[in-house]
Amino acid sequence: MKRMFAYCLLLALMAVTAAAADVTGRWTGNLAVDNNDPESFTLILKQEGAAIAGSVGATDGDQVAVTTGKIDGNKITLEVKQNEDRSLKIELILEGDQMSGDLTATRGGRTKTAKIILTRVKQ
Secondary structure (H helix, E strand, O other), X not given: OHHHHHHXXXXXXXXXXXXXXXXXXXXXXEEEEXXXXXXXXXXXXXXXXXXXXXXXXXXXXXXXXXXXXXXXXXXXXXXXXXXXXXXXXXEEEEEOOEEEEEEEEEEOOEEEEEEEXXXXXXX
């Protein structure tokens, strides 16, 4: 009986965790490269299971498609390949209706990093 209760409790916790980790929607905030002034940054995401699709960019009109994206617990990883010479890797930690983390941009063999802080846009 105890084993059955523990199993049911574990399933319930897994269901709550999975439901709470949905990042589908529009996220806006700032991206700060090195020590420069923050710039606007927007993610438009759609989550299906652990897979994340969508786009990233400075504004709604400046979006680039996410090549690969995934969520594992509260850790989000997005990759954007703009062309053979230019790519972005975004690693974020989800905390409720906010996410923050790092963006690494590679272009022509050079790499720049930035800090990102985003908030979910409420509909």
